[in-house]
Each structure stands twice: as C-alpha cells, then as structure tokens.
Amino acid sequence: MDHRSFLAGLTAAQRTELTETSDRKGLAALAVHFGSIAILGTMIALEVPGWALLMVPQGILIMFLFTTLHETVHRTAFRSAWLNDLVARICGFLILVPADWFRYFHFAHHRHTQDPENDPELAGAKPETFRQYIVHVSGLPTWWSELKTLFRNASGRCTDPFVPANGKKKVRREAARSIVLYAALAALSFMAASDVLLFVWVVPCLLGQPFLRLYLLAEHGRCAFVANMLENSRTTHTNRLVRTLAWNMPYHAEHHSYPTVPFHRLPDLHRLTKAHLGATSESYRSFHKDYLGSLKDLPGTG
Numbered sequence: 001m002d003h004r005s006f007l008a009g010l011t012a013a014q015r016t017e018l019t020e021t022s023d024r025k026g027l028a029a030l031a032v033h034f035g036s037i038a039i040l041g042t043m044i045a046l047e048v049p050g051w052a053l054l055m056v057p058q059g060i061l062i063m064f065l066f067t068t069l070h071e072t073v074h075r076t077a078f079r080s081a082w083l084n085d086l087v088a089r090i091c092g093f094l095i096l097v098p099a100d101w102f103r104y105f106h107f108a109h110h111r112h113t114q115d116p117e118n119d120p121e122l123a124g125a126k127p128e129t130f131r132q133y134i135v136h137v138s139g140l141p142t143w144w145s146e147l148k149t150l151f152r153n154a155s156g157r158c159t160d161p162f163v164p165a166n167g168k169k170k171v172r173r174e175a176a177r178s179i180v181l182y183a184a185l186a187a188l189s190f191m192a193a194s195d196v197l198l199f200v201w202v203v204p205c206l207l208g209q210p211f212l213r214l215y216l217l218a219e220h221g222r223c224a225f226v227a228n229m230l231e232n233s234r235t236t237h238t239n240r241l242v243r244t245l246a247w248n249m250p251y252h253a254e255h256h257s258y259p260t261v262p263f264h265r266l267p268d269l270h271r272l273t274k275a276h277l278g279a280t281s282e283s284y285r286s287f288h289k290d291y292l293g294s295l296k297d298l299p300g301t302g
Helices: 003-008 012-018 023-045 051-063 065-073 081-095 099-111 130-138 140-154 165-191 196-220 240-245 252-257 263-276 284-293
Strands: none
Touching: 003 252, 003 263, 012 263, 023 051, 023 065, 023 081, 023 196, 023 240, 023 263, 051 065, 051 081, 051 196, 065 081, 065 099, 081 099, 099 165, 130 140, 130 196, 130 284, 140 165, 140 196, 165 196, 196 252, 196 284, 252 263
C-alpha cells in the first residue's frame, strides 16, 4: 500500500481527529524544551561544578530546536498561526536556519521527497565513504552551507529554485535582520567583556550539531528513491526521551504521509500505518550500524 491509498482509506472522523492542533499541548512541549535549555544555560553561566560537561546536553537541546522549527513551519505545533510563526523565528535564529527560507526549502522537500532532481535535501549527497560520513556528522559542512546561504540571501542573491519570486524580498529581509542581531549580540558581549553567550549558546551548538546530523541522517538515508512516502521516509523506533526531544519526528514516514498531523497525534497515526511501513529501524544505533556497514571504505571491512 502507498501513502495515497492509505490516506484515501481514512474516514472523515479519523482525519478530523488526527489533524486536531492544540495550543495547550504545543506550549507544554515548548515549555519542557525551552525550560531545559534555560536550566542548563543558567547552570553553565553560574559555572556550577562540572559546568563544561553540561555544554554537550545543552547543545543537543538547542540543536534539536530544529525539530521545533520543523513543526512550526508546518504550523502544526500550535493551533494559533501567529504562535507557530513566532516560535519558528526564534528557533531558526538560535540555530542559524531562518524560518521563512526554511519553509520554502522544506515544503519543496515534501513535494519532491527523494526525487534526485528536485528534492533540495539531496543537493548535498549522503555520505558513501567512511571519511564522508565523519565529515558529514561533524556538522562542519552544514555550518558552512548555512552561513553562505544566510549572507547570500541577505545580499539579495538568493538563487534557490524553491524560493518563489514573490518570496525573495521576504527571505532577504529575514536574513539581513538575523545578521544584524547576531552582530549586535556579539558587540554587546564584547563591550561587556562577557563570554556567557559563547559557552551557553555558541560552543554548545558546535557540540550538539553532530547529534542532530546523526538523527537526521536516519530520516531518509538509504531509503528508496520512489514517490511512496511509506517507503521513501524512515520511521525509527526509539525511547520516549528522544521522541520528546524531537517532537515525535522519529515517526517520520508517518509525518511525510500526512504532513498536517501535529506532533502529538503522530503516535496515533503510527498505530494505523505501522503495518504498511516500508523503511524502519529498530533504533538509531541499529540504523547507523547498518549505514556504516554499507560504506565503501569502512576500516576493517576488507
């Protein structure tokens, strides 16, 4: 069964229930995520014993705001559109992924999932060698790409085919505002002779990016280049902590099959689709073990 046949088989009542958004549930999830960042950030700023070690979980929490950004650009995290847009802008700013640009990028990814000619996520090839895998997971190519995109967009030279002509001005303004805010924060930190932002935000992001890369690689890595969302996207079984951190996006085939289902309804959708899923992994560890085993030059594999 493909995702279109599955969706056609849902009743009107099921569709209504599955697509019900909620400010309350969205705000509760946001409070846990941002609250955890605030607590760890305060402990780092106060330099509690072992504070340097806290930068790793802090970085993971901040970088996984990508999943919050993802949910809010779909406008499914909250019922209120303005709240989705506000949170999207905050999250995008914190992880160097401006929300308006990302919305265009991500919706093109949904329209053309795993289409080598049109899916923008495939513009950067998935790693095929052990060296490429390590470089990819380091996050360095991602940071470089995001910086180039930010400055290119701010200068009005956006050439991304997924950004429509009437959206280029909005993307330019968004990028320019972001650069001004980053520069202002850097200047204020310099004038105050403070390294708080460096150790509460910047260094943790560098440390947390590899964990996000590992997570994201499982979403479509080694999935089929077909139009069926139940086959071209992977659902990865994991624990409740990871599902909470990632706003239930480990249910990724479900999300691609029915993108208007909010994060808190994805477990319900999973119960309906699990018999039809074509790409699953028992855990992220299992996925990466298989992925490493498929690489051409993995040390010790002959």
